[in-house]
Amino acid sequence: MSERINVMLPWLGEEESKALAEVIESGWVAQGPRVARFESEFAAVMQAEHAVAVTSCTTALHLALIVAGIGPGDDVVVPSFSFIATTNVVRYVGANPIFADVDAATGNLTADTIEAVRTPATRAVIAVDQGGVPVDLDAIRAVTDPLGILVLEDAACGAGSTYRGRPVGAGAEIAAWSFHPRKLLTTGEGGMITTSRADWADRARHLREHAMSVSAADRHRSVLPPAEEYVELGYNFRMTDLQAAVGLVQLGRLPAIVTRRREIAGRYQAAIADIPGLRAVADPEYGTSNFQSFWVEVEAGYPTDRDGLLAALAAAGVSARRGIMAAHRQPPYRELARSGCLAVTERLTDHTLILPVYHQLSAADQDRVIAVLRRPAG
Structure with a gap:
């Protein structure tokens, strides 16, 4: 078999190694000055007023719901077509997840799919930039804002994507980000909250550190x-200076x-365009998507079918993945699914797959992938 082609590899190099060595030499490896700098620079790049670093996107979503006042008795509209953490965090705060379907082209919630399931108890929506495809936030907020419904943007996959000429998340009251190795930016594990509200940012910083009245940095500065x-x-949701x-x-x-990544995606799109029965994300x-x-x-x-294509790719040494999961099919949430209400979600989950895209992917390796797409039977 030819050398394996992974579905994703992070782009890490000597610069990251040097940065880690500097932190180790400084003697301060826990949450400290580099976390503060990362928050400031991330906020600037994403055009956000405030940023709060945490341990993962899951903890970012969790804290975002808490600081926004979402809790028991509240309904929160979420896409089933997302990693299960999007739904789990709703239950973490004692609220009720309400599954909405998604748009077939983007895989994202829309104003219409939210309206179809909204209840009198709906107080929030978690709108995901699925796979890096930006969600149409303005259209959703045109429906939710007059009703006082919070839109929390799950931008786990969104760093580098744009919405109406700005970074995704820039138009949200609050957003959550991931730095898992599958994402474009990685810190190994890690996450970030961005928000337009200083009071929410302050409380998130307080809660991530056990809700202590004196921060670790202040205690360190005092003899x-x-x-x-x-x-x-409170919680222990602190990012380290190493990360x-x-x-x-x-x-x-x-x-x-x-x-x-957009170069690689464009090459896939051109190669797939004339293959009957294959539709590529766009x-x-x-x-614009970061893909x-x-x-x-x-x-x-x-x-x-999809599984046959996955098998053909695997036989050629190509590691592809099944499409985005449907959370409503998982044991903790099966009782929430209503028959026929998530038809697009189920179609996309059952019939999509994710192809290799990463910075170091060579043209020759991409050609190997494309060759299988053209002739899956060999």
């Missing part, structure tokens, strides 16, 4: 620190990463 008080239920140092280097790489008219995930739908007229 005899004051006694701390834990004024409410932030890597994140700062990665943030500087973002334009090059996006450019390269930019919506209102924005964090490049997915293809296998339709009628193609020589095999």
Whole structure:
């Protein structure tokens, strides 16, 4: 078998190694000055007023719901067509997830799909930029804002994508980001909250550090620190300076990463355009995707089904992945699914797959992938 082609590889190099060494030499490896710098620079790049670094996008979503006041008795509209954390965080705060269907072209919630399931108890919507495809936030907020419904943008996959000429998340009251290795920017694990509200950012910083009355940084600066008080239920959601140092280097790489991924996606799109039965994800008219995930739908007229194509790719040494999961099919949420209400979600989950896209992918390796797409039977 030829050398394996992975579905994703992070782009890491000597700059990240040097940044980590500097942190180790400094003697301060926990949350500290580099986390603060990463927050500031990330906010600037994403055109956000405030940024709060945390341990993952899941904890970012969790804290975002808490600071926004979402809790027991509240309904929160979510896409089933998303990683399960999007739904889990709703239950973390004691609220009720309400599944909405998605648009077939983008894989995202729309104003219409939200309206179809909205209840009198709906107080929030979690709108995902699925696979890096920007969600149409203005259209959704035109419906939700007059009703006082919060829109929390799950931008886990969105760094480097644009919406109406601005970075995704820039138009949201609050958004959550991921730095998992599958994302364009990675810190190993890690996440970020961005928000337009100083009070929400301040409370998120407080809660991520056990809700201590005195921060770790303040205690470190004091020879005899004051006694701390834990004024409410808090969490240990702190990012380390080791992670932030890597994140700062990665943030500087973002334009090059996006450019390269869009080149690879464009080459796939051109190659797939004349293959009957394959439909590739594309930019919506209102924005551009970073193609964090490049997915293809296998339709009628193609020589095999989705799973057959996955098997053919695997036989050629290509590691592809099934499309985005449907959370409503998982055991904790099966009772929430209503028959026929998530038809597009189920179609996309059953008939899409994710192709390899990463910065180091060579033209020759991409040609190997394309060759299988053209002749899945060999």
